[in-house]
Amino acid sequence: MEHSVVYFLLPLNPHIAEKFRFVFLAVLVTIILTTISFLVTRRLETIPKGKQNVFELIISALLDFMKDVMGHESRRFFPLIGSLAFFILTSNLLGLIPGFDSPTGNINTTASCAIVVFFATHYYGFKAHGIKYIKHFTGPIGWLAPLMIPIELVSHIVRPVSLSIRLFGNIFGGHLVLASFAALVPLIVPLPMMVMEIFVAFVQTIVFIMLSMIYISLSVEEAH
Amino acid sequence: MNDDREENDKEGNGLYRQMGSLSTIGINLVVATLVGFAMGYYLDKWFGTKPILMIIFTIFGVAAGFKIIFEIINKK
Numbered sequence: 001m002e003h004s005v006v007y008f009l010l011p012l013n014p015h016i017a018e019k020f021r022f023v024f025l026a027v028l029v030t031i032i033l034t035t036i037s038f039l040v041t042r043r044l045e046t047i048p049k050g051k052q053n054v055f056e057l058i059i060s061a062l063l064d065f066m067k068d069v070m071g072h073e074s075r076r077f078f079p080l081i082g083s084l085a086f087f088i089l090t091s092n093l094l095g096l097i098p099g100f101d102s103p104t105g106n107i108n109t110t111a112s113c114a115i116v117v118f119f120a121t122h123y124y125g126f127k128a129h130g131i132k133y134i135k136h137f138t139g140p141i142g143w144l145a146p147l148m149i150p151i152e153l154v155s156h157i158v159r160p161v162s163l164s165i166r167l168f169g170n171i172f173g174g175h176l177v178l179a180s181f182a183a184l185v186p187l188i189v190p191l192p193m194m195v196m197e198i199f200v201a202f203v204q205t206i207v208f209i210m211l212s213m214i215y216i217s218l219s220v221e222e223a224h
Numbered sequence: 225m226n227d228d229r230e231e232n233d234k235e236g237n238g239l240y241r242q243m244g245s246l247s248t249i250g251i252n253l254v255v256a257t258l259v260g261f262a263m264g265y266y267l268d269k270w271f272g273t274k275p276i277l278m279i280i281f282t283i284f285g286v287a288a289g290f291k292i293i294f295e296i297i298n299k300k
Contacts, residue, residue, distance in 0.1 A: 069244070150284045152288075154259055154260050154284050154288035155288040155292050158252055158255050158256045158259050158288065158289075161255050162252055162255040165251070207244065211245075211248065214244055
């Protein structure tokens, strides 16, 4: 593919810039988000107008969505889920700007998001239940526990793997389709695919945060 | 924000939650088998018991995949 914008932003050896471009782009996403949130929260007003209005709309919609999925505990987990949502959505959309690439188009970025969710799940589960959290792993019948523990172990490890592979696969596949269309007919033809990519970016963000919420609320709930 | 809604859906079993969990069935069945196989493969490498743990953990992986599906479907 063509040279990424990272080459021009950083005075680096092109080999290093090529190898670590997803890291630099993830840092760029973080800088963008930090700057925007600083600009928005710098002067908060009771009666919002302008950019504060827009962000209050986005955040209250996100919180309503979380209440729909998680129930009454949603506000406690809003910092984690909200940051994940903003990071993943911005990363997905960044790849649609020519010259940039999606940080989520690399398995390492998505895996790190999913691993954070994995550890948060078990941290909150352990915090909610204490040592009884082990009942989530032993299953309903006591003498079947030696059989159930490996099965539960596998099914807990599956969660971050499937989360990261789904997000990575969708974004990477979309970029591959875009790149091949653009190589064939660069003019009008890739445009419908780009609209499709915007849709995919939103849907994958929603799926990721929804599954994170489901996993966290499953481990906070009582064992079945 | 409308805090009175919190009383209504305390369970949090909304439509979105069901749609989200149902959409994971396909990939989970595949990934569970692969994760089981990978765990068995690397444990075999570690202990030097070439095919035994691989077979056992692949079966565990398949069982875990079906257990995930069973839990999703069985939820009220």
